[in-house]
Amino acid sequence: MGIIMLHRALRLLRTYHQLSQIELAKRLGISNSYLSELEKGDGKEPTLDLLSKYSEIFKMPVSSILLFSEQIDSGMRPGAKLRVVAADKILRLLEWLEERDNVKTPA
Numbered sequence: 001m002g003i004i005m006l007h008r009a010l011r012l013l014r015t016y017h018q019l020s021q022i023e024l025a026k027r028l029g030i031s032n033s034y035l036s037e038l039e040k041g042d043g044k045e046p047t048l049d050l051l052s053k054y055s056e057i058f059k060m061p062v063s064s065i066l067l068f069s070e071q072i073d074s075g076m077r078p079g080a081k082l083r084v085v086a087a088d089k090i091l092r093l094l095e096w097l098e099e100r101d102n103v104k105t106p107a
Contacts, residue, residue: 005091007041009068012094013058014039028053 014024025035028050037044046054048062055062068087 005088006046006065006069007039008091008095009065009087010046010054011039012091012098013054013065015098016094017058024057027057 021035022032025032038046051062051065054065068091
């Protein structure tokens with residue numbers, strides 16, 4: 001079972017900080033279309049240099065961002081699997097909060 005969560009984490013970092021794709025792409029020095037592909041997980045993987053720029057912009061260590069790039073596979077130690085499952089649960093919670101905040105309350 002493979003789970004790659006980095007694209008979800010990158011999108012949530014941006015939305016949590018209330019930046020549009022255009023704003024973040026400009027700050028990262030990449031095209032908006034490339035950022036969109038990264039956030040969708042369309043086979044694009046960010047370089048370490050790009051992750052360093054994310055780290056600077058969002059003031060968090062690259063290692064924290066890379067936590068979400070791990071995959072679950074049958075050869076992992078139990079502790080590593082637990083870390084990946086925990087990262088997925090964190091992302092699910094953040095996605096739920098994002099959805100909840102996007103629901104408009106009736107006037």
